[in-house]
Amino acid sequence: MPKGVGGKTGYFKDKLYLILNSDTQYISELTFVLDNDILITTYPHWRNNMTYLMDIQADAQRVANAINAALGLEVTISDSDYNLVASSRGYFSSKGSVLNSSFKAELFRSQKPIIVENPGYHPYCADCSWAKKCPEKALILTPIIFRGQVIGDIGLTSFSEEQKNKILNYHNEYIEFLNQMGEFLTVKIAERAVHNELLIFSEKLVNAINFTxxxxxxxxxxxxxxxxxxxxxxxxxxxxxxxxxxxxxxxxxxxxxxxxxxxxxxxxxxxxxxxxxxxxxxxxxxxxxxxxxxxxxxxxxxxxxxxEVRQFVYRIGGTGKLYSFEDIIGNCQSMRAVKDLAKEIANSVSTVLLLGETGTGKELFARAIHCSSSRHNKPFIAINCGAIPDTLLESELFGYEDGTFTGGRHGGKPGKFEMANGGTIFLDEIGDLPLYLQVKLLRVIQEKEIERLGSSKTLPINVRIIAATHKNLEKMVRQGEFREDLYYRLNVIPIYIPPLRERADDIPLLIEHMIKKYSNLLSKNITGISDKAMKALMNYEWPGNIRELENCIEYAINIEKDTVINLSSLPSKLLQKTISTNCEKNDAKPFREKIDNVEKSEIITLLEKYKDMANVKEKVAQELGISRATLYRRLRKYNIVIK
The missing domain is CATH 3.30.450.20 (PAS domain)
Structure with a gap:
């Protein structure tokens, strides 16, 4: 018995050291497996059994060479599909890549080692091409088990009587040794699996971080x-x-x-x-x-x-609806001219100054200009210069650094100009801008850069400025209330938006739009407006312009009980002003007579409205806000007969 055989694998390990001493890392891996009962039980489930050993074919060949050199026996390592993965040179020169599938089928079924004393004459050899002429004298096959499945085998075979005797005399020791070598191969398989998984994970990580x-x-x-x-x-x-x-x-x-x-x-x-x-x-x-x-x-x-951060916030959160010129209602000649001019200059980078009374829709035009420009997918930031106290307006426009103010936001705060970078800033009520801020705004327009409060660093900006005012800036310049140089910087493209009284033809269109809007919003079934109510709205001067008209229609829809807006549903202030205006326009008719005519007309309208009700007089009196006795007096006064 060779030295070390009684100590199971000691003899073979000693010889492996001698054979593989030129590759210390490889032998240390082998020794680690032989000295420790390692059994790897994890591996990606997507692998096929037949690919495990082929993945580590180079390692399998080195193991086959080492076993052959250590034991002096021929070696085969095959996979679960009966493919020869590795072999010693002596086996390959004797039998090539031919393997006995019958032996291997039994090995895979039993998952136990097989010892064959007379290959070629064994019953399993009957169908083999080497039957009764096999050069092998004896062989041992041991399964390679990975994750509970046989994925291949390691075979020891002999082609001489001396080798045959060694196999038969020491088969138990050889089997144990081959089992441990099989475990070593499963370690290499697991290492390759981890390596492949790391490569895949690394590729996923790289793709993930490049995706953001x-x-x-x-x-x-x-x-x-x-x-x-x-x-x-x-x-x-x-x-x-x-x-x-x-x-x-x-x-x-x-x-x-x-x-x-x-x-x-x-x-x-x-x-x-x-x-x-x-x-x-x-x-x-x-x-x-x-x-x-x-x-x-x-x-x-x-x-x-x-x-990019601000643009992302703008895309996600938005800063209010962006209107197109199609959203601006008005077909009168003056409005068509204004819209044509605004469309023409929409793509320009020059400053625009929108002029007009309060409530004429200056911000609507500003948004439409932005929406029609090449900056339409960039921020539109609006700020009312007259609505913010002077002490806060500078920080709102230009931002501030961390620590500038007690109680200021940690990390500082960007101003409106920074937020609008790449897009458009709308400076409403520019006439209310303090003189000391007019200087800073002039510098922003000229230098295209800003400084935050508390900072000496300049930030480049690319902003299109649209300003608006209801004030007479030329008069303010003469009175020293507005800087002349800033005025000329702002007044590059002036656009005058006419008041509603100068575009009375658009009032019906506006009313129709507003009725639809507020009927849906208030869940009311209002489909139109009576002729008398329309006439009253057409005759009104509208000092508050479109904003006042919208307020009037919303009020009427809230209180109207019919399907159309009647004269009685309009705000009383508007009716009084309408009557007063009409009296002033026609002095031929006494003031009292005009009031009587309106009152009589309203009573007749309400009587017609409630004619099918039993308590018609009570409903009319209630609608007019008078007592029934007063209603009877009015009926006699105006010779109104109830049928």
């Missing part, structure tokens, strides 16, 4: 960039290969690394403004440290251009 639009940067513990996505490379005008290996401070010079590393389970976030390679950057940056046992091992940093 924000720049992602990963660093090691000292800030060296180890990975970045495509968005980050494009943001800094570099390739991914150029960024890898750089310290992150070379890319984000104002990043507070120490502060980020000091945070536990917190994300640091702030806006960073800096200049790199003659280019100004304004980024929203988030960063977080990855710690293992309180030691920083890596940093994850995301960066995004602030203009």
């Amino acid at each position: 639009e924000e720049g992602l940067i990963y660093t090691d513990s000292i800030g060296t960039i180890t990975l970045c996505n495509t968005a980050a490379a494009q943001l800094f005008n570099m390739s991914s290969n150029e960024m890898r290996g750089l310290n992150v401070i070379n890319v984000l010079p104002s990043l507070p690394l120490k502060k980020i590393e000091s945070l536990d389970n917190e994300t640091w976030e702030s806006e960073l403004i800096f200049t790199r390679q003659n280019r100004k950057y304004h980024l929203l940056v988030s960063a977080r440290s990855i710690k293992v046992k309180q030691k920083v091992e890596a940093l994850i940093i995301s960066a995004r251009d602030m203009q």
Whole structure:
């Protein structure tokens, strides 16, 4: 008996050391398996059994060579489809790649080793091409079991009497040794599986981080960039290969690394403004440290251009509906001329000044101009310069840095100009802008850059300015209330929007639109307006313009009980002004007579409305807000007979 055989695998291990001493890593792997009862039981389920051993064919061949050299016996390693994966040279030169499928079928069924003393004469050899002429003298087949299934086998075979005697005399030791070599192969299979899974995971990770639009940067513990996505490379005008290996401070010079590393389970976030390679950057940056046992091992940093952030917020949240010129109701000659001019200059970058009385729809025109311009998918930001106190207006327009104000927002706040960058800003009631802010606005228009309050850094902006006012700016300039240079900067393209009294032909169209709008909104079945009510609205001066008309129609629909708006449903203030106006227009008729005519007409209308009701007089009196006795007096006065 050879030395070491009594110690099971000791003898074979000694010889393996001698054979593989040139590859210390490989022999250490073999020794680790032989010294420890390792059985890998996990592997991706999508693999076919026959591919396991083929995946590690090179390793299988090395194992076959090592066993052959250690034991002096011929070796075969085959898969579950009876394909020869690896073999010793002696076996291949004697039998080529032919394997006995009958033996292997039995091996796969029983999952137990098989010992054959006389190959070629065994019953399983009857159908083999080597039957009764097989050069093999004896053989051992041991299954390779992985995840409870036989995925192949390792065979020891002999082609001489000496080899045959070794197999028969030491078959138990050989079987145990081959089982352990099979376990070694399953370790290699598992390693390959983990390697493949890591490759797949790595590919998924790379695709995932490249899919996001924000720049992602990963660093090691000292800030060296180890990975970045495509968005980050494009943001800094570099390739991914150029960024890898750089310290992150070379890319984000104002990043507070120490502060980020000091945070536990917190994300640091702030806006960073800096200049790199003659280019100004304004980024929203988030960063977080990855710690293992309180030691920083890596940093994850995301960066995004602030203009893109604002555009994203604008697309998702919006800043109010953007109207087109088709949404502006009006077909009179003056309105058609205004809309044609606004369409013509929509794509210009020049400043627009919208002039007109309160309530004429200046903001509607501003939104329509923006919507029809090349900036339509960029922000539209509106601010009313007269609605914000002077002390707050500057920070609203230009923003402020962190720490500028007590109680200010942490990290500072962008102003309306920053938010509108790339798009349009609408400065309503520009005539209410204080003189000291007029200077700053003039600089913004001329230099196309802003400074936040509390900061000395300038931010470039690309904004189309549309201003609006109901005031006479030329008069304000003469009186020293508005800067002349700013006026000329704003008044590049003046557009005058006519008041409603100058476009009376559009009133029916507006009323029709408003009736539909508020009938749906208030769930009322109002389909139109009576002739008398329409006449009253047409004769009214409308000092509040379209805004007042809309208020009037909403009021009427709220209180109207019929399917059309009647004269009695209009606001009393409007009726009084209408009567007064009509009296002034026609002095031939006494004032009292005009009032009597309106009153008589209204009583007749209501009597007709409630004629089918039993309590018609009571309903009419209630509608007019008078007592029944007063109603009887009015009926006698106007000679009205109830049928």
